[in-house]
Amino acid sequence: MTAPDYAWQNGRLVRWDDCVVHARSQGAFWGANVFEGIRAYAGPETMHAFRVDDHLARLRRSMKSLHLEIGHSDAELKQACLDVVQANGFNTDTHICVVAYFDEGPNFDPLAYTTSTGVHITAIPMPRSAKHETGAAASIASWRRISDDSMPPRIKTGANYHNSRLAQHEAVRNGYDTTLLLNQRGTVAEAPGSCVVMVRDGELVTPPGTSGVLEGITVATVARLAEEKLGIPLRRREIDRTELYVADEIFLCGTLAELLPVTSVDRNPVGDGKRGPLTAALQSHYDDAVRARGDHPEWCTPIAPAREEVT
Ligand code: PMP
Incomplete structure (x- = not known):
């Protein structure tokens, strides 16, 4: 896979290689994170993300269960998902991963990590399974x-x-x-x-x-x-x-x-x-x-075409 250009971390678009968590973060070390996999599809005119609100609602439920709090609203996360696809200029079916994680803390005290958290969002092109018809x-x-x-x-x-x-x-x-x-x-x-x-x-x-x-x-x-x-x-x-x-x-x-x-x-x-x-x-x-051809346009969030430059 060729690495995409951009990812999103803790409030801003970052270069793909700069989207990192520390080796001793609880997310990386213990898998103490929650996440969502969301697909964005190439429609007749634009790309759009499918049921992104429902995915973010489930992310919130997972966070609530683990007492994981982040400083970003669902609206911000939703926009960030769209921004990552747009910034990379993807125009084929894409898989977006939103990960909220417990970050670094002083020791193995679960309560010590509740304020140190982060979120990253990455996306990569992801075609349909080759077994879609054959099974x-x-x-x-x-x-x-x-x-x-x-x-x-x-x-x-x-x-x-x-x-x-x-x-x-x-x-x-x-x-x-x-x-x-x-x-x-x-x-x-x-x-x-x-x-x-x-x-x-x-x-x-x-x-x-x-x-x-x-x-x-x-x-x-x-x-x-x-x-x-x-x-x-x-x-x-x-x-x-x-x-x-x-x-x-x-x-x-x-x-x-x-x-x-x-x-x-x-x-x-x-x-x-x-x-x-x-x-x-x-x-x-x-x-x-x-692909936004059905009776549920509310499930599809359009993604604006790629901009020329990303700051
Ligand atoms: N079960 C597991 C274990 C999964 O990882 C997934 C994928 N998220 C699903 C079921 C299907 O969930 P969804 O349709 O919301 O992607």
């Missing part, structure tokens, strides 16, 4: 998903992604594209970086927010589109592992993954082993929505 082969991870009584998955903190990393590495080493984690009760939770939706007998099902999952924005978008475009409600209920083996269709849902078909689970073909019709229909409606 991904998933395993069931031998690792269980973290749970609300120890490492709450509802809080989008970097530290949680150790669990995702263990599961994804295991899957890739064993020849799979991705993996699905079961929660501590043994029912389906989510993939390492996305939620999961199953189609059974024409019904769309996803695990509830109390199943050891992040409260996903993409799955909420899918719920709206499925209801409005197809008249199918998204049901939230626990999913057993063996339901995945007999499901008609399965797809992952995440900002980065978008809607990604899962065409096998533990080498068992899902349906006929190809992307299913409901998945394809929802992918198409999702694409319309993110």
Whole structure:
């Protein structure tokens, strides 16, 4: 990857190489941060960020849970996200990461760090997954998903992604594209970086927010589109592992993954082993929505074209 020119840190645009945190910051050392991944899409005329307000609202909820306070409003952060894309002159699909972190403090006293915090925002071009149509082969991870009584998955903190990393590495080493984690009760939770939706007998099902999952924005978008475009409600209920083996269709849902078909689970073909019709229909409606061609312009924030110079 060629490094972008600019990032944003603590209130201003900075050169990419100057966007740094200290090695002893709590964010870098312990993963004591919270973050959001947001996509910006190239629309017919301008770039625009998708559901940026919803992402920043979830960032606030994660910060509240960790008592992490920053000196920037949501309006400032939103503008900063747009500024980073604009300053770099990106005109293709882009992934923006907003990270709020605990910074340096005197020792291992969690309370000593509550006032020393920072925020950085970076963005890189990020094309759609190559498996968008052909689908991904998933395993069931031998690792269980973290749970609300120890490492709450509802809080989008970097530290949680150790669990995702263990599961994804295991899957890739064993020849799979991705993996699905079961929660501590043994029912389906989510993939390492996305939620999961199953189609059974024409019904769309996803695990509830109390199943050891992040409260996903993409799955909420899918719920709206499925209801409005197809008249199918998204049901939230626990999913057993063996339901995945007999499901008609399965797809992952995440900002980065978008809607990604899962065409096998533990080498068992899902349906006929190809992307299913409901998945394809929802992918198409999702694409319309993110490219500002849908019925929800309120989800899309335009980004002005690149300026000549950035101070
Ligand atoms: N679960 C996990 C663990 C994730 O990292 C993500 C990506 N943010 C999701 C689910 C999907 O969330 P969203 O649709 O809001 O991106």
